Amino acid sequence: MKFNVLKTDVASSARTGILKTDHGEIQTPIFMPIGTHGAVKTVTPSELKSVKTQIILGNTYHLYLRPGTELINAAGGLHKFMNWDLPILTDSGGFQVFSLARLNKISDEGVEFQSHLDGSRHFLTPEKSMEIQQNLGVDIIMAFDECPPSDADLTTIKSAVNRTKIWIDRCKRYLKENSPVYNWEQTIFPIVQGGVFSELRKQSAEDMIPYAQCGMAIGGLAVGEEKPAMFEMIELMDELLPKDQPRYLMGVGTPSDLIQAVSRGMDMFDCVIPTRNARNGQFFTSFGKVNIRNEKYKFDFRPIDENCTCETCSNFTRAYIRHLFNINEVLGLRLATIHNLHYYLNLMELMRSHIQKGDFQDWSQNYLKQNSFEF
């Protein structure tokens, strides 16, 4: 795997780049739609491509529980299983274990938890997470880290930083000692933790940099802290992390978060917002949010966004989509998902083109001003 910075903005840390994987090139900055369970909810791989998706994210925790790695391995890996031939990144399972499962015990050895589905007991370790992700056959493996809650105190976060360091070493050792399951390259992104404590972030960055080959991730942000604190940490990361590797800011965010993070040197993003909000009837548009269930759209025969070229806006009206949500028709969820993913991926493309053109600062200031509504 190889990363090249193409152009860096003169007035900010924003940059464009290309990340080359055995499943194709990714133009950064990029947003990764979430395909939790081997599917980006409601849509097909060809629809994902039609909205210019370049890489998707899968969830190790969910895939491990259902359908399980044995099946995905028998299918020839996650790409073949779900018929997605472009790059895939998986998280390590850690975040979901901490947030979804019933956590029984956490130690330096690993995490014992009970499935949120059937209560069955499992033990997830750095080695196990690597083994699962090798069997999934994804292009980018995430390190197994400890991600404490947003309201954790300094001591807890410090302990998580230390444990994350112990664990990255075990992750790397496992990958060194166990060849890939498939005949394409997999790379691991170490994850910097440290909450909103600059010293701990600095420590964690120093811990992780030696383990990074072609990409690093920033975890433990966008988990409830204030926005200024989040951006302060991102700026610190921009200073400390190697510039010749892509930086993946995990779990971020709203459209304005993405722009502000790109201007602070971030390259890769994932978030449930576009797809989850879609399924709740909330659309992102060039003039702010549209909650399609609102009565005022009942007789509105315009597209969701007259400036949008997506399949949904090219074919259907607000009144019709509102009706689909009113009758709980699955087609409405699809049309909303297509639109919101198009919005997000188009936004990333706009950012790339303005960084290339050299007017990213003007463009982004203008965008943030015109879209000052809170998403």
Add this chain to the structure above:
Amino acid sequence: MKFNVLKTDVASSARTGILKTDHGEIQTPIFMPIGTHGAVKTVTPSELKSVKTQIILGNTYHLYLRPGTELINAAGGLHKFMNWDLPILTDSGGFQVFSLARLNKISDEGVEFQSHLDGSRHFLTPEKSMEIQQNLGVDIIMAFDECPPSDADLTTIKSAVNRTKIWIDRCKRYLKENSPVYNWEQTIFPIVQGGVFSELRKQSAEDMIPYAQCGMAIGGLAVGEEKPAMFEMIELMDELLPKDQPRYLMGVGTPSDLIQAVSRGMDMFDCVIPTRNARNGQFFTSFGKVNIRNEKYKFDFRPIDENCTCETCSNFTRAYIRHLFNINEVLGLRLATIHNLHYYLNLMELMRSHIQKGDFQDWSQNYLKQNSFEF
């Protein structure tokens, strides 16, 4: 509207034809997917076209309750509202009033009922049904008829036959006295009732024929009676109904029902089976039914049907689709709907081509033998 018989089979009553409407030509025999609420559940109009749908069916009762005719009228009719530019047929609302709503009172005047959604009271009459269907702007309007349950006795069915006669007269008078709401032609299909009583069927056919211009429907079958009784009635209808008009056999049926009905001179069909069964994980294939939830497909990486060319079979495996159903992922419902509609519409196309070629009898006997499994 105009119907031409193209070719009649030498050994049976099967025939091919073309029904010309202002929204395009329909090649018969044809199956109409059900778009109850202004959408064929889970799929887009362009997907419907990709599986060769030529005409869809909408439900007057559902559309009248949600979103209501005022909205659909404001949209410019149902075609525009749902972005479907090929022909549409709507039922009269009667069947749903009898089967879904809480029925309060039925008289020669009409039917008083309470909505199954909110208990609100409504009064549906032949005139009201015509008014709604005119406002929906569909190409084919169904007469408002009384459709008694399958276990009704002779007296009840006789009363329904008589009432249906009174009502067709009022339907036609309403349409004569009220110009179409839009600038395209609408035609009404009278409906023959009479249960499984030959004399009543004969009576009803005689009642209805004078009101038919370009199409007649056969109602009150496939509502629980035995198959031999159903086919006996269909044969009687084949004898009695004008051969120069399309015959629409309402609510039928399984693939083998369709073949046997086509061989008895039927031209148009609708049924929930392909779409509803799809959403339950049941697929129609060239080798019988596939219940995809079955454990035996867990590691099965073949397509649902290796002989099928649909988008689902071209891209996804049994194991993957089974997984989608296991996690209740909407994408599974879509893939199943596409496959089953493709199966049904491909079956109709096969029938048309074999009638044209002159080997319909051989082909259909062979199909029924090979597919002797009960669908």
